[in-house]
Amino acid sequence: MERDVRSIQLPRWGRVLPAEGVVPWLVYDPDRVAVRPVRRYLADFVAQDGRPASVRSYAYALLRWWRWLQAVDVEWDKATPAEARDLALWLQHATKLRNSARTASRATAGTVNPITRKRYLDDRYAARTVRHSNAVVRAFYEFWLEVGEGPLINPVQLDRRGRRPNAHHNPLEPFRPEGRIRYNPRLPKQRPRKIPDQRWRELFGALGSNRDRALLAMAVSNGVRAEEVLGVRGVDVDWGEQRVRVIRKGTRAEQWLPVSSEALVWLRLHLADLGTPLGPDEPVWQTLRRRDRGDGLRRYPLNYDALRKVLTRANAKLGTNWSMHDLRHTAALRMVADENLSERDVQTILGHAHLSTTAEIQQLVRGGVQATPGPHLDLTIASATAHYSTR
Template identity: 60%
Template structure:
C-alpha cells in the first residue's frame, strides 16, 4: 500500500494481470482478470459504449486503456471505485517516465528509435508513452467514471477532474441560457501537445516510394489513398460494391461518424485498381477489395492494418525512410488545399473533418517550400557579397548626370 502523497513513482511496477480478448458477443472485446473472468465494471461500461455506436476498434482501444489503469490500481492498492485525483495524477506521472511493454525486443530499429530520419525529417517511434496516448487514457477514464457516477455508483466524484473556468469557477457555472455553451476547461493532468503541421511528401520522394512498391495491389491502395485522402482504416473496409468505375469514385465508412461517403480518385488509381483485380480475379460486391496476395487453405484473407504496415516497413527499409499511410492523407490534403480551383469547404468535405478549423492547418506553408525560398535568399546574399565592385566612373563625367541618364537616383 502506497501513501497517496508520497508514492515513489519510479518504484511502481505494474503486474502482468489480465488481458483483452476478442469475443463473439455483442461486445466485441472483453477485459478479463487474472483468472480469465470478465471485469464486471469494465464490461458493463463497454456494453453501453458499444450500444452508442462505437466501432470494434474503439471498444478495443478503451479496453486496453482500462486494463492499464486496473493494473496501476492493483500496483498501488486502490479499488477502482475509491480512486481519487491523486491516483490519476500519479498514473500520469508513471506514464510519463515509463517504457511501454513490447511483444518483442527491438532488433533492426534499436538504433533508430527516437531519432530523426534525415530524408523525411520525421521522428522514429520509441518505447515511451506519447502525450497523445496519455491524453487518450485520461479521456477514457473520464468517460468510464462519468458513466458510473451517472448510474449512482462508483466514487462520489470523477477522479479525472477538469481545470476550473476563468475566475476560479466551474466552466459554464453562470451560463446565460440565451448564449451558446463555451468549451469546458481541459483535463487537469493532460500534457500539452506541441503544434504539429501536416507534411506533404515531396514529389520526388513520392515517386521513389511508388517505384519500390512490389505489387499492383500495393500501388493501387497508395494511389487511391493519395488521391482520395481517406484514412487507412477506411480504405481497408472497402467492398467490391464500393467502387464506381465509371465515375472514378470509391465509397468508405468514415472513422468517426460511421457515415458512408463517396470520394473521387484519380484516373491513375483506377488503372492500378484494374491491374490489381486482373491479378487476383473477380471480386464480388460484398467481398473485401484489399486481400492478401497469397492464399491460405485455398482462400485469400482480407488485408489488415498490420499487413499493410508491413508493406510500408519493407519499402521504407529499402529507401531509408519512415513514411506512413497517414503521410499519404496529409499529402492529399496539402495538394488539394493548394489548388486554387478548390475551396477550403471542398477539402473539408473530402477529408471528412467535422470542423473547418481542422482543415485550415493544410493552408499553412509547407516547410520544404519555405526552406527552399530562404536558402535561395541566403545564397543570393552570399553571391552579392562576392560580386566584384562596379568599375569606377571615367574622368570628366558628372556622376549626377550619369545617374539621371542610366536611371539612378538624382
C-alpha cells in the same frame, strides 16, 4: 498521500482478449475471468455505437488503470484524484511494457530518420496516450457515478479553477465540450508532413504488387484514411465517374470521393491479378496468396496490420519511415495548393469536421510554410540567400 512514482513497476496483471457476445473485447484477470466493472462499462459503450477498434483501445486503457491500482494497492471503487494524478506523472516518465524485446528497431527507436525527417517511435508514452488514458478512465467513472456505485467523485477531474464555461468562446467556432482534464499534457503543434515528389516516386517504386500500387495511389490522390480505404468493395467503385465510396471514420456516413485515373489503372491491374471476377459486396483489397483457415483455400480481406506490413517492407528497402498518414498529408497539401479547389472542396474530400482544420493547412501552403522542402520554401531560401549576399 505522496508516492515515489518513478519507483513503481506495473505488474503484468490481466489481459485484453477478444470476447464472444455483444462486447468484442474484454479485460480478463489472471484467472481468465472478465473484470465485471469494465465489462459493464464497455457494454454501455458498445450500446452507444462504440466501434470494435475503440472498444479494444478502451479495454487496454482500463487494463493499464487496473494494473496501476494493483501497484498502488487501491480498490477501483476507492480511487481518488491522487491516483489519477500519480498515474499521469508515471506515464510521463515510464517505459512501456513490451511483450518482447526490440530487435531490428532497437537502433532507430527515438531517433530521427535522415530522409523523412520523422522521429521513430520510442518506448515512452506519448502525450496523446496520456490524454487518451485520462479520457477513458474519466468516462469509466462517469458511468459508475450515474449508476450510483463506485467512488463519490470522479478521480479524473476537470480543470475549471477560476474560469467560467465558454467565457472566451470564439463565435466563429463551434461549441466544444467545456473543461480540460486537469492532468492532460499539452500536445505539440504539428505541421502537415508532405512527401516530396521524388520521395513519393521512390516509395511507389519500392512497392511489390499492383494491389499495393493501386491502394497507395488511391490514398495519395484523395487523402482517404486507412480504415476508410480498406472498406471499399466492388460496388463502391464508380469507374465512369472516376470515384470511390467510403464509410467515413467517426460519423460512419457514406461518401463518394474523387480518385485519380492513375489509381484506377493500377486498380484494374490488381483486379486482373486476382484471376476471378470481383463480386459487388467483396472487398477490393485482398491478400495476394490464398490461405486455408479452416474454411477452404481462398483469399482474405486485407486488414490494417497487413497494410502496415506493406509500408514496412517498402520502408525497409528505402531506409525511410513513411506512414499512411503521410499520404493523407501529402494529398491535403497538394489539393490546398491547387487554386481550382476551394477550402470547402478540400474539407469535404478530406472529411474534416471543422473548416478551421483545412484553413490551417491552407495557411501553411499559401503562407509559404511547409514541413518538407517544396517550391514555397525554395523561394524563401533563395530570397534569404540574396539577402545574405548584401550583408
